[in-house]
Amino acid sequence: MSPDKLGSTFAALADPTRRAILARLASGECTVTELAAPFRMTMPAISKHLRVLEGAGLISRRREAQLRPCRLEAAPLKDVAEWAERYREIWEGRLDRLDTYLKELQTKETTHARKRRRK
Amino acid sequence: MSPDKLGSTFAALADPTRRAILARLASGECTVTELAAPFRMTMPAISKHLRVLEGAGLISRRREAQLRPCRLEAAPLKDVAEWAERYREIWEGRLDRLDTYLKELQTKETTHARKRRRK
DNA sequence: TAGTTAATTTACCTAGTAGTTAAATACGAC
DNA sequence: GTCGTATTTAACTACTAGGTAAATTAACTA
Numbered sequence: 599m600s601p602d603k604l605g606s607t608f609a610a611l612a613d614p615t616r617r618a619i620l621a622r623l624a625s626g627e628c629t630v631t632e633l634a635a636p637f638r639m640t641m642p643a644i645s646k647h648l649r650v651l652e653g654a655g656l657i658s659r660r661r662e663a664q665l666r667p668c669r670l671e672a673a674p675l676k677d678v679a680e681w682a683e684r685y686r687e688i689w690e691g692r693l694d695r696l697d698t699y700l701k702e703l704q705t706k707e708t709t710h711a712r713k714r715r716r717k
Numbered sequence: 718m719s720p721d722k723l724g725s726t727f728a729a730l731a732d733p734t735r736r737a738i739l740a741r742l743a744s745g746e747c748t749v750t751e752l753a754a755p756f757r758m759t760m761p762a763i764s765k766h767l768r769v770l771e772g773a774g775l776i777s778r779r780r781e782a783q784l785r786p787c788r789l790e791a792a793p794l795k796d797v798a799e800w801a802e803r804y805r806e807i808w809e810g811r812l813d814r815l816d817t818y819l820k821e822l823q824t825k826e827t828t829h830a831r832k833r834r835r836k
Numbered sequence: 837t838a839g840t841t842a843a844t845t846t847a848c849c850t851a852g853t854a855g856t857t858a859a860a861t862a863c864g865a866c
Numbered sequence: 867g868t869c870g871t872a873t874t875t876a877a878c879t880a881c882t883a884g885g886t887a888a889a890t891t892a893a894c895t896a
Contacts (some may be wrong), residue, residue, distance in 0.1 A: 605731050612728035613854085614721050624807060630873060643855055645874060650853095664863050664872045672808035679801035682794045688743060689791035732884085749843060762885055764844055769883090783842045783893050 603655070604681060607674040610654035615639070616647050620656060623670035630666055722774070723800060726793040729773035734758070735766050739775060742789035749785055 610616055619633055634644040648668060651657045656675070657668045729735055738752050753763040767787060770776045775794070776787045 602733055604736075605733050608727045609731040612724050612731055614724050615854095617723075620804075624804065631871095639854095640856065641873070642857085642875080646854075649874095661862090666873065670804075670807060672804045675801045675804045676808040679798055679805070682798035682801065685739075685743065685789075685791045685794045686798070688789060689795040728883095734884095750841095758884095759886065760843065761845080761887085765884070768844095780892090783840095785843060 603674070604677055606654045607656065607678060610650050610656055611678070613647065613650075615644075616651055619644075619647060619651065619668075620670060623657065623668060627667045627669050630668065633668065722793070723796055725773045726775065726797055729769050729775055730797070732766065732769075734763075735770055738763075738766060738770065738787075739789060742776065742787060746786045746788050749787065752787065 611620075615637060618636070622628060622633060622636075630641065630644060630648065633648070634641055637644065648657065648659070652659065654674060656671055658671050659666050659668050730739075734756060737755070741747060741752060741755075749760070749763060749767065752767070753760055756763065767776065767778070771778065773793060775790055777790050778785050778787050
């Protein structure tokens with residue numbers, strides 16, 4: 599489908615209105631009007647946000663009479679969590695010593711290279 | 718500082734170039750030139766990306782002679798992971814039955830309400 | 837002091853996004 | 867068919883984002 603699926607997921611999640619919509623949908627399906635209620639925003643604006651969320655695969659919509667109930671699709675959030683998890687050991691600080699070691703090593707090498715060139 | 722910290726983190730992560738920069742920084746500090754090397758993009762463009770990452774708290778920079786080594790700051794990624802984790806039970810499908818149940822209940826209620834109104 | 841390298845700033849362009857209002861569509865009720 | 871409700875589309879404005887080229891700052895080198 600679209601390239602950079604993860605990118606479009608992050609882009610969709612960057613807006614607080616859209617994150618609030620997802621939070622609401624976590625407790626079950628909602629119609630567009632229900633989703634719009636908490637916000638001081640017109641319906642078309644909400645409609646656009648829903649389109650973005652749908653484009654990112656974060657929601658799906660069915661037709662039910664005049665209503666368009668929205669449903670949360672959490673699969674892309676799994677991808678987000680898995681992507682972030684790759685950095686866990688870094689934010690937990692486990693690599694601090696290794697990181698510092700590598701940095702110092704790199705600095706030394708650079709310094710040596712310069713000294714050599716200088717001669 | 719800035720409102721919607723999580724939002725600016727997601728916005729920063731939405732760009733594939735920036736995610737690649739973070740991946741590179743995961744294995745240690747890099748200078749701007751080193752970070753720019755893999756991309757067909759001018760230095761100012763990279764500079765802007767770094768500014769965005771710094772604004773989101775995802776990197777920090779020091780001064781070392783003419784160089785500006787960048788360092789990954791993974792704390793915001795922890796926030797991202799924790800935010801996404803709230804939806805884990807949904808993407809794992811554990812709530813599927815409950816969700817379906819709630820949906821049906823809601824549909825019935827709506828139908829009843831309509832029938833009642835009709836009378 | 838002049839020259840080189842590393843990086844940023846400035847100025848500019850293009851395309852996309854978030855919001856608006858007003859009109860159009862889709863469906864059920866009468 | 868006509869009316870009312872739910873939702874989307876169209877057209878517009880204001881702002882932001884990603885990119886470029888050219889000028890500028892900062893620090894080392896000779």
